[in-house]
Amino acid sequence: MxxxxxxxxxxxxxxxxxxxxxxxxxxMPLHFVSWTQAVEEAGGTFPEDLFYAWGGVPLIGVVENLNRHFGYKLDPAAVAHRKEDLYLSMLDQVxxxxxxxxxxxxxxxxxxxxxxxxxxxxxxxxxxxxxxxxxxxxxxxxxxxxxxxxxxxxxxxxxxxxxxxxxxxxxxxxxxxxxxxxxxxxxxxxxxxxx
Structure with a gap:
C-alpha cells in the first residue's frame, strides 16, 4: 500500500x-517566501505559524489580518500585488x-x-x-x-x-x-x- x-x-x-x-x-513554501519578502519590504513581519494558520484566506484579507493582529498600517492592495509578483517570478519551482x-x-x-x-x-x-x-x-x-x-x-x-x-x-x-x-x-x- x-x-x-x-x-x-x-x-x-x-x-x-x-x-x-x-x-x-x-x-506553500513559495508563497511563504513571497509573503515574507513583500511584508518585510512594507515594514512588517509575517510569522510562519500565522502564515499557515491563515491558509486559504484571500490576499487582501491576509494583509488586513496582519494589520489587525500587529497594528500595522500596510496597504493591502500594494502588499498583495507585490506578493503576487514575487510568487509568479518563482513559478518554475512549483x-x-x-x-x-x-x-x-x-x-x-x-x-x-x-x-x-x-x-x-x-x-x-x-x-x-x-x-x-x-x-x-x-x-x-x-x-x-x-x-x-x-x-x-x-x-x-x-x-x-x-x-x-x-x-x-x-x-x-x-x-x-x-x-x-x-x-x-x-x-x-x-x-x-x-x-
Whole structure:
C-alpha cells in the first residue's frame, strides 16, 4: 500500500473540489517566501505559524489580518500585488502534490472538477499551466468570485453551483483548517491533504 495515498470518505461523489495551494500544487513554501519578502519590504513581519494558520484566506484579507493582529498600517492592495509578483517570478519551482494528482488522474473525465482558492484567478491559471493541469479544471473559483473567503462556505458553494452539482455530492480536497471549516459549513465531505 502506498503510504502517501489519501484515504477518501465513502460516498458516490459527483464532483471533486480542490483547493490550489498546498493541495494540487506544492506552493506553500513559495508563497511563504513571497509573503515574507513583500511584508518585510512594507515594514512588517509575517510569522510562519500565522502564515499557515491563515491558509486559504484571500490576499487582501491576509494583509488586513496582519494589520489587525500587529497594528500595522500596510496597504493591502500594494502588499498583495507585490506578493503576487514575487510568487509568479518563482513559478518554475512549483511541483504537484503527488497524492492528490493520483485522484485527479483516476477521476478525470468521469466527474467534473473545480479549483476553489483564495488566490487570484490569474495566479491559479498560471500555476495550473506550469503543472500542465489547466485543462483538467473547467471551473476555477478564485478570490474575485466571492465576497467572503474561507472559512466561509461561499467559495465552495459557488463552485458547486457552477458545476451544477449539489453541495452534498461534492468532495473537497483541502490542506488548510480554514478550507476544511468552509467545506463543513457548505455541507460537503472533505479529505485533509497533509502539508
Amino acid at each position: 502506498d503510504t502517501n495515498a489519501l484515504a477518501l470518505p465513502a460516498g458516490n461523489f459527483k464532483a471533486y473540489l480542490f483547493d490550489m495551494d498546498g493541495t494540487i500544487a506544492d506552493t 511541483t504537484p502534490v503527488a497524492s492528490v494528482l493520483e485522484h485527479v488522474h483516476a477521476q478525470y473525465g468521469k466527474i467534473p472538477f473545480a479549483i476553489v482558492s483564495g488566490s487570484p484567478r490569474d495566479s491559479i491559471r498560471r500555476t495550473l499551466t506550469t503543472l500542465n493541469l489547466l485543462s483538467y479544471f473547467p471551473v476555477i473559483v478564485g478570490a474575485e468570485d466571492y465576497k467572503q473567503g474561507k472559512p466561509n462556505p461561499e467559495p465552495f458553494l459557488t463552485a458547486a453551483a457552477r458545476l451544477n452539482v449539489e453541495p452534498v455530492d461534492c468532495l473537497v480536497f483541502e490542506d488548510a483548517d480554514a478550507g476544511i471549516r468552509a467545506a463543513e459549513a457548505a455541507g460537503m465531505q472533505w479529505v485533509h491533504v497533509p502539508s
